[in-house]
Amino acid sequence: MALAPREMDVLACVAAGATNTSAAAALGVRPETVKGYLRSAMRKLGAHTRLEAVVAARRAGLLP
Structure with a gap:
């Protein structure tokens, strides 16, 4: 279940409460x-x- 670095970046933003637009x-x-x-x-x-x-x-x- 290895995630790509960018997938991890997106998940970190989502975990922080970001919308798709703000994560982008x-x-x-x-x-x-x-x-x-x-x-x-x-x-x-x-x-x-x-x-x-x-x-x-x-x-x-994968996330704290």
Whole structure:
């Protein structure tokens, strides 16, 4: 379940409460790009929602 560095960046923003738009602004990408990274990370983590993805990443020790 290795996540790409950018997927980790997006998850960290989401964990901090960022919307796709604000995460995109912080990372210097488009909101659609954030959605793609988040969708990919969710698939790898077996999550169906943003919250599930953050919880799964924390349980896996990928996020503090």
